[in-house]
Amino acid sequence: MCINYICTECGKKYDPKTLVFRCDCGGLFNLEKPDLKFSNEDILNNEWSLFRYIKTLPFNNDFDLWKDITMGEGLTPIVPLEKKNPNLLVKVDYSMPTLSFKDRGAAVLIAKAKELGVNKVIQDSSGNAGTSIAAYASRAGIECDIYVPEGTSSKKIKQISSHGANVHIVKGTREDTASAALNAVENGEGFYASHVYNPFFYEGTKTYAYEIYEQLGGEMPQAVVIPVGNGTLLLGCYYGFKELFNLGLIEKIPKIIAVQAEDCAPIYKAFNEGKQSVNEVTNAGTLAEGIAIAKPMRGKQILEAVRATKGEIITAPENKIIETRKYLAEKGFYVEPTTAATFAGFFNYYNENNHKLTGKILLPLCGAGLKKD
Numbered sequence: 001m002c003i004n005y006i007c008t009e010c011g012k013k014y015d016p017k018t019l020v021f022r023c024d025c026g027g028l029f030n031l032e033k034p035d036l037k038f039s040n041e042d043i044l045n046n047e048w049s050l051f052r053y054i055k056t057l058p059f060n061n062d063f064d065l066w067k068d069i070t071m072g073e074g075l076t077p078i079v080p081l082e083k084k085n086p087n088l089l090v091k092v093d094y095s096m097p098t099l100s101f102k103d104r105g106a107a108v109l110i111a112k113a114k115e116l117g118v119n120k121v122i123q124d125s126s127g128n129a130g131t132s133i134a135a136y137a138s139r140a141g142i143e144c145d146i147y148v149p150e151g152t153s154s155k156k157i158k159q160i161s162s163h164g165a166n167v168h169i170v171k172g173t174r175e176d177t178a179s180a181a182l183n184a185v186e187n188g189e190g191f192y193a194s195h196v197y198n199p200f201f202y203e204g205t206k207t208y209a210y211e212i213y214e215q216l217g218g219e220m221p222q223a224v225v226i227p228v229g230n231g232t233l234l235l236g237c238y239y240g241f242k243e244l245f246n247l248g249l250i251e252k253i254p255k256i257i258a259v260q261a262e263d264c265a266p267i268y269k270a271f272n273e274g275k276q277s278v279n280e281v282t283n284a285g286t287l288a289e290g291i292a293i294a295k296p297m298r299g300k301q302i303l304e305a306v307r308a309t310k311g312e313i314i315t316a317p318e319n320k321i322i323e324t325r326k327y328l329a330e331k332g333f334y335v336e337p338t339t340a341a342t343f344a345g346f347f348n349y350y351n352e353n354n355h356k357l358t359g360k361i362l363l364p365l366c367g368a369g370l371k372k373d
């Protein structure tokens with residue numbers, strides 16, 4: 001399969017074998033892939049992980065290194081949140097090897113890194129993406145350096161270092177952490193396994209959409225609600241929907257309702273001001289650390305994706321996050337605050353717009369409660 005990196009700014013193409021992480025012009029990469037051929041018969045019915053959709057993933061037909069790397073990630077349950085509303089569905093995406101949805105992206109990205117012959121990866125994260133990359137890198141026998149901002153949950157840091165990764169705690173903002181990792185990459189210290197820069201990560205998160213399609217028997221929800229910081233789940237899900245639509249497997253792309261934290265909402269702001277790109281804001285200290293991204297690098301793409309689905313961007317009220325976390329626990333789901341924020345934002349919106357939402361609505365449970373005190 002001929003796959004290229006293609007610059008989102010100037011269109012220049014690169015072979016992934018070059019291991020570059022962004023264009024000479026500074027632009028981020030998308031993937032350019034051959035036209036996808038896929039039907040229900042191509043699902044590997046005996047493979048109980050997201051690699052059952054291997055035909056849609058960016059690997060050659062004879063590629064089987066993923067078999068040594070998968071830990072059964074994906075195929076997470078879809079169930080109603082509560083009996084009284086059978087149309088309000090949750091996808092239990094913290095049922096993953098490292099307890100967050102980031103395993104979708106990490107499994108595919110690390111399999112690709114292995115194929116490219118990489119022996120060391122570098123990554124920066126507010127916690128969960130770092131944990132996923134550390135776990136999969138270790139399983140694949142790849143050395144790993146993870147950069148996290150100071151203030152990252154000590155449990156997440158322990159989880160990362162338990163996989164043998166070198167953890168670098170960086171003073172300052174999330175953006176300072178990203179700069180530190182970038183410096184290391186530019187000094188030639190390793191392959192940038194970034195969930196923000198590396199488009200192979202999104203090939204993994206797109207399986208979220210394929211699973212919805214398969215598990216709901218092709219009857220797609222009217223809307224999916226997705227937390228958004230850097231947009232790894234949102235963009236992946238959108239790419240998946242678009243592929244399913246282009247393949248003629250679904251008739252309509254579900255509306256994407258994206259949720260940002262009230263105290264750190266740059267994409268929400270740009271969306272509502274009708275802008276095409278996102279300006280940096282200051283994180284006023286949101287409890288939703290997993291979506292506290294003041295300067296989202298793929299902001300422009302996120303705006304385009306949400307608008308293309310006629311979706312919306314809403315915010316989660318900070319003062320509702322803790323009580324929503326309790327509410328979800330009452331329903332049996334113990335989640336981290338960022339996940340509670342997604343629901344807090346949605347409930348707020350739903351109560352005001354009840355009449356507009358009639359079909360199925362699906363929300364993800366992205367991160368497990370044990371990750372955070």
Ligand SMILES: *Cc1c(COP(=O)(O)O)cnc(C)c1O
Nearest residue numbers: 128228229230231232290366367
């Ligand atoms: C990563 C993460 C998010 C947000 O994902 P983005 O890629 O930043 O949009 C939301 N919730 C949890 C639990 C996460 O780990």
Ligand SMILES: [Zn+2]
Nearest residue numbers: 007010023025
């Ligand atoms: Zn470019």
